[in-house]
Amino acid sequence: MEITTMAQAMQLHGQLLKSGDPKSQPRALSKLFTFSALSPSGDLAYARHILNSLRTSNSYYYNTMIRAYAQSSNPVEAVDIFLAMRESLLLAAPDKFTYPFLFKACARLGLFRLGLQIYGLVHKLGFSSDLYVQHGFIRMCCMCGQSGVAYEVFERMLERDVVSWTSMIDGFVEDGRPLDAIRLFDRMLEAGVEPNDITIVAVLGACSEVGALGMGKKVHELVERKGFGFGDNISTALIDMYAKCGCLESARRVFDGIVEKNNVILWTAMICSLGSHGKGRDAIDLFEQMLKFDVRPDERTMTSLLSACRNAGLVKESLGYMKDMEKVYGIRPALQHYGCLVDLLARAGHLDDAEELIRMTPFEPDDVIWRTFVWACKVHGDVERAECFIDRLKLRKVSDCGSYVLLGNLYASTGRWADKASVRHIMRENGIVKPPASSMIEIDGVVYEFAAGDSSHFEAKEIFGKLVEIAEKLKKEGYQPKLSEVLLEIEEEEKAFQLIHHSEKLAIAFAMIKISPGTQIRILKNLRSCEDCHSFMKLISKVYQRDIIVRDRIRFHHFSEGKCSCGDHW
Secondary structure (H helix, E strand, O other): OOOOOHHHHHHHHHHHHHOOOHHHOHHHHHHHHHHHHHOOOOOHHHHHHHHHHOOOOOHHHHHHHHHHHHOOOOOHHHHHHHHHHHHOOOOOOOOOOHHHHHHHHHHHHOOHHHHHHHHHHHHHHOOOOOHHHHHHHHHHHHHOOOHHHHHHHHHHOOOOOHHHHHHHHHHHHHOOOHHHHHHHHHHHHHOOOOOOHHHHHHHHHHHHHHOOHHHHHHHHHHHHHHOOOOOHHHHHHHHHHHHHOOOHHHHHHHHHOOOOOOOHHHHHHHHHHHHHOOOHHHHHHHHHHHHHOOOOOOHHHHHHHHHHHHHHOOHHHHHHHHHHHHHHHOOOOOHHHHHHHHHHHHHOOOHHHHHHHHHHOOOOOOHHHHHHHHHHHHHOOOHHHHHHHHHHHHHOOOOOHHHHHHHHHHHHHOOOHHHHHHHHHHHHHOOOOOOOOEEEEEEOOEEEEEEOOOOOOOOHHHHHHHHHHHHHHHHOOOOOOOHHHOOOOOOHHHHHHHHHOOHHHHHHHHHHHHOOOOOOEEEEEOOOOOHHHHHHHHHHHHHOOOOEEEEOOOOEEEEEOOEEOOOOOO
């Protein structure tokens, strides 16, 4: 009997019970149990009932339950099953297949200490040299933000296969260490280990994070040379990598070269890429083309489309797609869709409409929506409205630094320095730290990172000298530092000093030293660009005739001949 529904599974179970002892037909019982535990159409509670009813058992039943709970919405039950298994050693002893699933449960629960204790038990029981156990532990460490511990285990491994290298590379990416992932991939190639498609996707993700276009191209060439084939996962990763590294044309070439475009993920990746570069009209055209290919959009597609409209300031189009989402495409608008629309209306200065939409939203607005709205109020000079709504953020007792930074900046912009100081005090008390501003740039295959005011670079003297030279030349063209961007109660001279040493300005000065004229400059910034840096980049593109691409936290800015692709709308 082929089981495809729980009704059939229960029917089989009834037949087994009528025939006597279900254990007398182990194959049928195993099939019934596996379907109940692991099938999307199964019933985990029913599988648990079967396990509890068995008088005698083996590790397969327990391992299957641990695996099922580890990937369920309730992974803590996997730990409970393991403890029950340990207490009933006569029924089933844990084996090398038990621990990878258990590590997965610990990872999803964020229980690193428990995972570490279990790894100690693994050593004691003699399973620590098993590759699958080691891979499971490495993934668990990285998902818990402990990639350093994972790397120690990786370095001690006597035997490594492609999964070992991939687990560690992917783990570095997971733990926010993309540069380490890229370096490890280089080591892997030097060791003569052939990557698989999962490795390729992981390292392309790392390249996307830091704008490592050189390595991304190297990986693309490897894919073509080794004949990996351009499956949807690799194609999507390549589109994403090229777009996030500022090469939208290359991303489009990859997309256009795909013969079978029947996967919505591919279309969504390209729509998202166009939107992040401010190509809202092109994103809409591609969306309409997707519909002609009979590919139905999903929730993520609509988020990407609305984001593209937001970045291009296309209010009318965005409202139309939001209206049609459920009626035409069968997608119920989610919070992120309302968030895109609120952001668009607020950025465009339609503050009344944005506020009304927030009130009408069928969801509880999250911190991002409130923060976006308050920021737009500040930008459009409606400080009174911003102060009114900032209370919503305070009442929510938010734990993210972004809301506190916005609150502090709002107070600073109105000269309320005591209130700003109180915000900083609250942040210190709660251990909330603002991430330092940083910018990265790749030159000759090497990624360089600059922090604001950083003097530790080996060519710091030359960089600062070049920056002074650039600033003097731009002042002759009308550049005046926008001191209001420095939200500190300090002298104007000190404010000007801080502005000129913003991270992206250090990166551009370094690029002007190292990159020959006529070569495009690409910079990646971890925070939103400030107004002063934006004006600075526009002037450099005009005075020095340089094309500059800056990717900030929100979108891409293409600077050329004194203009920006965002139309000063960001």
